[in-house]
Amino acid sequence: MPARRRVATAASVAVVGVAPLALTALAAAPASAHGSMGDPVSRVSQCYAEGPESPKSDACKAAVAAGGTQALYDWNGIRIGDAGGRHQELIADGELCSAGNDEFKGLDLARADWPATGVSSGSYTFKYRVTAPHKGTFNVYITKEGYDPAQPLAWDDLDLKNPVATVTDPAASGGFYTFSGTLPKRSGKQVLYAVWQRSDSPEAFYSCSDVTFGGASGGSGTGPTPGDSAAPTASAPSEEQIEDGADESTIEHHGHGDQDAGTSAEPTAANRPKAAGVTENLAETGGDSSTPYIAMGGAAALALGAATLFMSVRRRAVNGDRHGR
Structure with missing residues (x-):
């Protein structure tokens, strides 16, 4: 497998691995009172x-x-x-x-x-x-x-x-x-x-x-x-x-x-x-009204970080292939 494809695939797996975590955080509920x-x-x-x-x-x-x-x-x-x-x-x-x-x-x-x-x-x-x-x-x-x-x-x-x-x-x-x-x-x-x-x-x-x-x-x-x-x-x-x-x-x-x-x-x-x-x-016990937004913000940060990592390693892989040629 070419180096570029291998690195890109690895980065994709990293993003996919983070996605469930992000979705879990986004689905987190505010503390429920009883x-x-x-x-x-x-x-x-x-x-x-x-x-x-x-x-x-x-x-x-x-x-x-x-x-x-x-x-x-x-x-x-x-x-x-x-x-x-x-x-x-x-x-x-x-x-x-x-x-x-x-x-x-x-x-x-x-x-x-x-x-x-x-x-x-x-x-x-x-x-x-x-x-x-x-x-x-x-x-x-x-x-x-x-x-x-x-x-x-x-x-x-x-x-x-x-x-x-x-x-x-x-x-x-x-x-x-x-x-x-x-x-x-x-x-x-x-x-x-x-x-x-x-x-x-x-x-x-x-x-x-x-x-x-x-x-x-x-x-x-x-x-x-x-x-x-x-x-x-x-x-x-x-x-x-x-x-x-x-x-x-x-x-x-x-x-x-x-x-x-x-x-x-x-x-x-x-x-x-x-x-x-x-x-x-x-x-x-229990959070306040900011609880879901904190969770959503954390999930967004994780997703954004993963996407940035993906783009970064992909650029390095592409540049490496070009220099190899």
Whole structure:
């Protein structure tokens, strides 16, 4: 084989060898955020705390019967990848707690006996359990006076004009976003609906928290609710429970490798990356909005460098042939 062809072929192999690396970097996804309301505890977190394989409350048993145990192991993945603020457009009445995701349909069951957190009107400190922090805005809505928990939750049941809490880019600490809000006067069983819309992606997360008014006064209401025997007291999963169940989850807990650069896939497809455990400092996991651009820039640099190398060795080979003649 002539020297020029041999060198050119070798350079071509080098370029081809770099190409998969460049494509991999270009396909790298931004860190994907995940979480669910921790206080007042969300339905999915409550049922996970009871134990996916043998939940204790009748409501959680019914949820597992309807949707299976995997939904509970995937407690931090009730999401829509391409929401972009179109929550009412994408989620039908009666499917708010599952965000229209069939895996979580058991959470939409209309029951008056969901385990509930006792609360009172006034200031409340919300704690959102996060497994990959990201920029975005939280809005927490409450059901209107007269809400009937025995009926499917609809958008019209929520007071959308007056969220009880709104916060943008809170700091994550100890695995939680903590922010303040104000609960209005209500009585009996109500639902708090949390929407976390990321600002660095169209992805959004959703959760339903059952509360009963008449419990602890102000702050975080986690005590029992007097006179309400129909709704067991809610309790959030412990760190040990979360860690123990991570291997059973199909949700990426650290937000690395969603493999969906736009986080725009359908929820059932986008909720399937492998779990990676939850033992590292949660406040330090996950990238920011620059992550995909850094990856793309690195890939472009690799490709450009390979192309430059190819042209350089090719010129030297051509010149060498000419001098040899």
